[in-house]
Amino acid sequence: MRIVFAGTPEPALPSLRAVAASAHDLVGVVTRTDAALGRKRVLTPSPVAAAAAELGVPVVKTDRLDAEATDAVAAWRPDLGVVVAYGGLVREPLLSLPRHGWINLHFSLLPRWRGAAPVQWALIAGDRVTGASVFRLVPALDAGDVYGERRYAVPRGATAGEVLAALADDGAELLAEVVDAIADGTAVARPQEGEPTLAPKLAIADGLLDFAEPAERVLDRFRGTTPEPGAHTTVDGQRLKVLAALRGPETALAPGALGLVGRDVLVGTGEGTIVLRTVQPAGKGPMAAADWWRGLRVADPRAGS
Template sequence: MRLVFAGTPEPAVPSLRRLAASAHDIAAVVTRRDAPLGRKRVLTPSPVAAVAAELGLPVIRADRLDADVTAEIAALEPELGVIVAYGGLVREPLLSLPAHGWINLHFSLLPRWRGAAPVQHALIAGDARTGAAVFQLVPALDAGDVFGDFAIDVPPGATAGELLESLAEDGAGLLAGIVDEIAAGSAVARPQHGEPTYASKLGDDDGRIRWDEPAVAVLGRIRGVTPQPGAHTTIEGARLKVLAAASAPEGAPLLAPGALALHAKRVLVGTATTPVALDRVQPAGKGAMPAADWWRGLRDTALVAGS
């Protein structure tokens, strides 16, 4: 089939590579415009744009799929649109433009966690299982019939970045197989069943650690917002990023929520239940460092996180 692929961040790259290596023809790759990155704010192509250029595929850069972009895609006469984490909505008339419409690879077990940040919300909520699904795009948010999915157990200690990387690789194979089935006329989609939950885009406040929550919820939040938007707390008004944390070692003392202590060379912070151990942190204005090194630089050891 003749395809149009829409995607932007790194998790969309495995799907693009897989489809580019298939028998299908990618007429164009749609991705968001180059964005300023780094301290020098250098305009940088999206990961999908960079790979499309490497593969010699035509690229349409657009932050919105407006009338001009719709006309540009219409001229390509695609039979199927494929979208993976593009970062924008596909509306009519573009939605119905390809003969087979658009399909979307989504990183959750629909209808759980429809929306922009499914992997992050799954970890924050403490889900034991997650997965990915390929569904028919419809006007309602992530509500279309599902062509196929797979489920996995959430790996212990996995961050959102690590889990998304794994799902993106496995999801690329699922997506490619379903594109083949649509081309062969053998694809069958089923309606979604169950009560939907929604995964809104995360903001900075979602990364603020709530030390008055149980340890399992604290660790779920830290892992769910890593690497973006990032977990953080405050120590006497100064921001501290928490890059990695784990359950406290056996025999660790109980601490009041937010109270810090050093035990067995581990920096502990109290929660509503057992403490958590900070492994890697980044103080304001400094680079990332082991939490024990940060602790040795403190003058006052009677500190409370969140203060």
């Protein structure tokens, strides 16, 4: 088959490479426009754009799949469209343009966590099992029939970034299997079953840790918002990013109260404590929490204050 691939960030790369290495013909790639990154705001191609250039595949860069983008894709005469984290909706007439339509690799067990941030919201909710699904793209958000899925047991302590990287690899294998099945006519899609839950794009505020909650719930949010948009709290009115944390021992610390026990910086929660391992104060680089503690000049420090 002639395949067009739409994707943008790093987690889309295993799937892009799987399609490129398959028996099918990767005729073009659609990705979002170059983004201004870093302090100097240097325009930088997306990871998918850079990989496509290495593969020698034609690329269309666009933030909207409008008439111009549709005409560009039509010129490639695709039999199938593949979407992995492109960052925009495929609408008509582009949706019906390929002979076999479009399929989407989504990083959840649909219909749970439909939306832009499925892995993050799964971890925030405390899900211990998640996965990847390949489904037929339809106008409604992530609602199409499912061709296949891979289940994934979330390792204890794993962050959203780590889970997403694992699912990107597992999902690429699943995607390749579905593409082959569509090509040989054996693919079977089933309707989604169960109550949908939504996973909208995260905002910076979603990373705020609430130490009135039990320690496990605080850690769920920490893992779900690491590395993006970033877990954080405030201490003496100053923002403090939390880059590494784990469950601490049982102590009498009140929710939000900070204390040093041995060489560990602890934060009290509504039930139990959390050990801060690595933090990043405002205007500074990442550092060991114990080093940050030694430089703290607050009489009674509290997280969230």
